[in-house]
Amino acid sequence: MAFAGPVLLKRIPADPAQRKLYRWADYNATGGYEGLKKAQSMPPEDVIKLVIESGLRGRGGAGFPCGTKWTFLPKDVHPRYLAVNFDESEPGTFKDRYLIDHDPHVLLEGIAIAAYANRISTSYIYIRGEYHRQARVLEEAIAEAYAHGVFGGKHPGTDIIHNCYVHRGAGAYICGEETGLLESLEGKRGWPRIKPPFPAVAGAFAKPTIINNVETLSCLPAIALHGAAWFKSMGTPSSAGPKLFGVSGHVHRPGVFENELGIKMSVLIEKYAGGVKGGKYKAAIPGGVSMGILGTDQYDAALDFDIGKKYNVLGLGTAGVIVMNDQTDLVRALRNIVRFFAHESCGQCTPCREGTAWMHKILNRIVAGLGKPRDFDLLMEVAFSMGAMPGTTICGLADGANWAVRTFLQKFPEEFKARLKPQQVGGVNITPVAVAV
């Protein structure tokens, strides 16, 4: 493992007073668009091979290998689209916004490389509705890129013209799920689609479509310029490269920090985020609220794509780390998280629609001091039933909700059980079984 310094954030100084927006001239003067030139000097198939070799995995949450995903596009079927996922609506996640706030051209260069490699004719940047400033920044950067021929021309050696547009969302978490995003892009309600067909075969407007996260695509210029071995020299064998970590919650210096995958969470918190504030470390969410929780004894967890197997969480997710000190009421914290999922569930699948709503109701009554002893098992039962078998629900929102609940309960059972009181009638405890839910 060797992290020599920022790759994605190389133009963004740590000192907020020195930060600025890199426009076309600044970006070019600091090596911008060199990666695109290098990529365009190679046959498109070799660019795909390079991305596969680099080990780049998706930074949007699922960690799927980027180059491998590109190979799922059916051969010689055109037009093909690229949908850039800039929905970024998961609580605790703000890394893509930070990057685009300062360096929008790194994404545009990545889009141009992906579009060249895959013969894409239209790239849509699907941006969260609330990101007003970032939409404007991107529109201006796209105009600059058009003026300098990055977009609007033919891919070298083909008749395929590549255009790039910003498409603004309307503010729903579910539109970040890749097929919810496609529905929304098509002007419909953002309801995730049943798969197959997968987007690579029938995506936006029923055409082959690649969906990639902002950070994933922003890695491409550096990979094209410096090569696969350089990229793999950072991180771990299964989690290559640099990564943006957003740190929020009880820390002295919240923000977005770049380091290699595999960094210990304790190092990220203490060396970069200024240490835990207002008490001692108690727990942390590794990557957006859908990933579950790391316990008090998991402070040193390595933040890479193997975190799920090793530490009983769903995964690394977006690497948006939310830190909680020992003054935190985890019952209330979980209630807030579940309220979010209940509100954002699109309602198509019964286990998700009903499960999130019931878990929210049960947690509400526990917070109100009316929790019953059997509520602990009941919460577990509802959570497990939501993800009982693969295919129980259409998309991953239900998994996110149930992993949050079950890992909070598994890792901090006493904190929940202490809030559950036997129900009394006339001063006599009645058995939990006799209490109607």
Ligand SMILES: Cc1cc2nc3c(=O)[nH]c(=O)nc-3n(C[C@H](O)[C@H](O)[C@H](O)COP(=O)(O)O)c2cc1C
């Ligand atoms: C409920 C839900 C919300 C999601 N939100 C986002 C998001 O805001 N941004 C994102 O890049 N991926 C999000 N994803 C993951 C996408 O479905 C998809 O895996 C990702 O955009 C693929 O890009 P990548 O391979 O570059 O990571 C979400 C998934 C789910 C289930």
Ligand code: SF4
């Ligand atoms: S799992 Fe939930 S959010 Fe996803 S499609 Fe089903 S109901 Fe909608």
